[in-house]
Structures are given as C-alpha cells and as structure tokens.
Amino acid sequence: MGLILLPLVRFLFGGLSIASGRTSRLFGVLALAVDAVLLARLALALAGGAPSVLVVGGWDGGLGITLVGDRIGLTFAALAWGLGVAVVLYTWKDALRPYFFMLLHLLIGASYVLVFTRDLFNAYVILELLTLASFLLVGYERRPRQIWASLRYLILCSLGMSFFLLGIAVVYYHTGSLDLAEISAQIAADPGSAWVRLAASLLIGGVAVKAGIFLFSLWLPAAHARAMPAVSALLSGLVIKMGVVQLFRLSEVFPVGLTFTVLGMTTGLLGIVYAVQTYDVKKLLAFSTLSQIGYLLIGFGAGTAAARLGALDYAVAHGLFKALLFLAVGEASRIVGTSDLRALILNRNSIPTATRVALIVGTLGIVGMPPLAGFAAKAVLGSGLHPTAFHAAVALISVGTAVSFAKILPLLAARSSGRSAWNHIAAYSWLGGGVVLFLPLSAAIVPRSLLSATWQWPAYVEAFAAILVGLGLHRLLRNRPFQLPRRIFCIEEGTLVVLAGFFLVYILLQFA
C-alpha cells in the first residue's frame, strides 16, 4: 500500500501547492514528513523479511504494473527524500513561486515510482515525466540562456525516449509482455536471438540520454551549469540517478556487460578530460558528473555482486556530495557574482565559512578521501572488479577527478568572512552529514561481507595514491591549456552524436 501511496501523496501535494500560494512551502515540509513515515513503514516491512510487492490494479503478476519495494528501490527513494529535504531547506528564504514547489513534488513523486517499478512502459512514462519536470525547473528563472539549455535538454531527451519506445515495441512484439521479470525469463531461455540485441540497444540508447553518459548526454553541461543551484543539485543528484537505476534494471535483464564497461570507460575518461580544462566551476561539476557515471557503468557491466552493489552505493554517495557541491558553489557564485573559478579565487575571502566547509567536505568526498562517502563506495566497487583493465580504468578516473578538482584548492584555503543564512547551513549539514557518515549508512545497500573491503589496506593505498598523483599531474598540466571540441554540445551535433552512440551500443552488443 505504501508503495502506491508514496507517489500519489506527492502528486497530491504538488497539486495543492499550485493552488495554495503562500502555504506551498509548508506543504513541502508536510509532504516530506508524510513521505518519511511511509518510507519508514516500507523499510520495516523489508527488514521483517519480504519486500513489499504491489501489482497496481490487483491484476496477476505478469499482467499489471509491478512495484517492488526492495533494498535498492528504498535506498534511492530515501536519496530522493533526502535531496528533497536539502532543497526545501536551501530555498527556505528564496522568493519562489508555488510553481517551483509543484515541479519539485512532481520530480520527487516520479522518482518514487521509478525506483520501485518493474514495468517497461511505466518506466517510459515516468522518465518522460521526469524530463518534463526537470526541463521546466531548468528554465524556471526564464533567463534566455537557461531556456536555451533546457530546450536542448528537452529535444535530446524526447529523442532518446522515442528510441526507448521503439525498444518497447520490439520487446513487446517478441515477448508479449512489458514486465521485466517475464521478459528476463524469456531472454534467459533464448539469449542469442537478434531481437534481444536490437531491443537492448534501443532501450539502453534511450535511457542513456537521461542517465548522464558522455556521448548521449551532451545537454548536461549547459543545463546543469546554467540552472539555479537548487535545481542543479536536484538534477545532478537525483534525476541522473533515476536514469542510472533504470539502466541497472535493464542490465539485470539484457546481456549488456561489455557494452556497459566500454560506455563507462568512455564517459569516465572523456568527462574528466573536459573537466580538467574548464574554468567555470559549475561546468566543472557538470563534467565531473558525466565522468562519475563512468564508475557506475563499469560497476554494472562487471557482473559481480560486489561491483554492482558498490556502483549503486556510489550512485547514492555521488548524489549526496554532488548536491552538496552544487549548493555550496551556487551560494559562492551568488556572493561573488560569477561562476568563473579565477574570479572566485580572487574573491575567496568573501565566501562564508559554512560554504567553505561544505566545499571542503564535498571535494574530499568526490576525490575519494577515506573514510568519506566516495572512498567507501569505491572500495566496495573496486573489490568486485577482477580484470585489471577495469580496475585501471577506475583508478584512472579517480586520478582525473583529483586533477580536475585540484583547481579549486585555493578556494578552500581562504580566510572566510561573513555568515551564511541558517537555512543554507542546515542544508549543508544535512548533506554533509550524509557524506561523512556514509560508511555506516551504506550498510543499507551493501551487505556486511562486501563492506569489509573498506577497511583493507589496498583500498586506502589506492585512494591516497590517486589523490597524490592527481595533485602532481595538476601541477604539471596547470599552465598548458589545450583546446577541445565544443561544437558537439550544440543541438545538431548533439543529435548526431546520440545517433552515433546508438550505433556504437548496437555494435558493442553484437560482441556480448
């Protein structure tokens, strides 16, 4: 029951928000409180033994839409809830129209459905709803650059979802079902057929546009960098993860191991290359998101349970510290007046202490400093990656992350003045607490036996080595700027690259 109440209550509050005017902020708090109760009940049901399963409409298993409240679903629902709390806190004093809160409720309610659903077409509808809500949020302030970024987002995502719909058509034609469990059973019975590969490439190509993979999600840097800080935090922290969760569900059904690892390595390395040479701090965070998704894809593609669960753990960790970074950077940019890193460093003494601490915690999290969030998840992920090539790729991405974030070190070592507003401090503490206390929290996804990877010395050596090598490389590369192609982020080129990406996935799948 709670599985269907969660999103319905959220949507109800969304509708109430648009009608209510000044009380929409209180409705936000009330919605979060109700969600907390429902999530707690679902968690208790899970702890008691079997996860709650609900087939919407009371149909039999394969006929209706199945919602399963399993561990992974609940953890991501909790992530959605936590980011909702952070955003409501952060924007407490901002003058926001009720329209913003309606979109926020739609976004979080849709996320609740997507993490639990086991039906392909339900996933399509919810992914489209997420696209709608997020593109409206990106264009919320109606600045022309934001509107242009959100139009590009919309066109590419709509194109991707059309691929997804074609994939659904192929799957339905050959299996007669839209339920992931039934499709999985039919594929397991006959894994080599051609339609499986065509369907998989269409479905994965479609979701990849939303999930933040470099070739497909070229809308991401502009959209995440130009949106409001709270919206960027939600997009990078939550909406991308929803695409990733859907990719995870697809990876359990289709034979996509090799494809995911190749895509993961591509996006990890290409994202880092762009992140290293950008001096706009919000673009830096956006490119870094593209790169961190590489960890997740390598983890899903590697096949072992440790790699998969470590990747999901990393997805939650990334949601937390990327949101923290976006919120802190947003406040710093607002105070200094620009998001250019060099100007921020010149004015670094005007950044308040709380923002600086938030930046420090977020940066340490993303470069993988033990024992914070990034390190814990990466250790579990690394323990499951057996071929050395994958391990080397993950290490390379870690080094690259350290190189790209070494640029903001001068910002962190400053003498701060001024105080942040209490609501900003509260939002930072909420997210920062999650980042710092992540090790005990990851026991929610990762079983105790796999968590032992986090207190074995190879993981620590790797983490520190990556950070030190990254710092060293940064010194070497600091005064050698290099040019990278920018045209791929325009609409036409972006569409062509998505097409090329789809063919790449199709070819990769032939080798699976």
Add this chain to the structure above:
Amino acid sequence: MAGLNGVTISILLFGIGLLGVIFRRDLVVKLLALGLINSAAILCLVSLGARPDGAPPILVPPTATAIVDPLPQAIVLSAIVINFAILALALVFVMLLVERYHTTDSHRIERETAAEEEPWD
C-alpha cells in the same frame, strides 16, 4: 503482413524526422520534426499490434476470429499525451526565446547565448 509495412513506414518517418532535427535551423521546424519522430515511434508500436483481418478491440462481433492487440493502442494513448504536453511546453519556451532574440534560427540563438555574459545575482 500489415504490421511489417507499418514498421517500414515508421522507420522512414523516423529518419525524416531525424534529418529535420539535425539539418533545419528553424526551432519550430525542429519541434515539428521531433513530433514526427514521436509519431513514427507510435506508428511502429500500433502496427506491430495489428493482425490481418483483425476486428477492432472495442465491440467484437461474435463471428470475429482475430482481434487486433489492444495493449499497444492503450499504451500509445499515454505516449501521445506525453508528446503533446512536451510539444506544448517546448513551444512556450520557443516563444520566450523569440521574445528575447527576435529569431527562431537556432544557429543565431546559439551564437548570441554564447556571446552574452549573464550576471549572477
């Protein structure tokens, strides 16, 4: 088979729509091409559910031996509504851009957004 002809047409339409999104500079034409792509996907889904000599799945005459598959038609309704909403909202955003830049040419808008310095408040 009726289904396969529909699929071929839908792939053609998908290709035409893609060419439209990539090669036409006018934003409104891009959105129309996007609508064409969505319609192509919908056509593919509906025609895969078609059966030769199938009766419509609404009021089935007692002598009917084959009925067209109703599930693709049902899910396509959702897809049509979603695409309609996206098109409407995208057109509003195009209106906002036209108000500001007085053009629907995507290359010009790209150049002008890249050129201006947006102050962060």
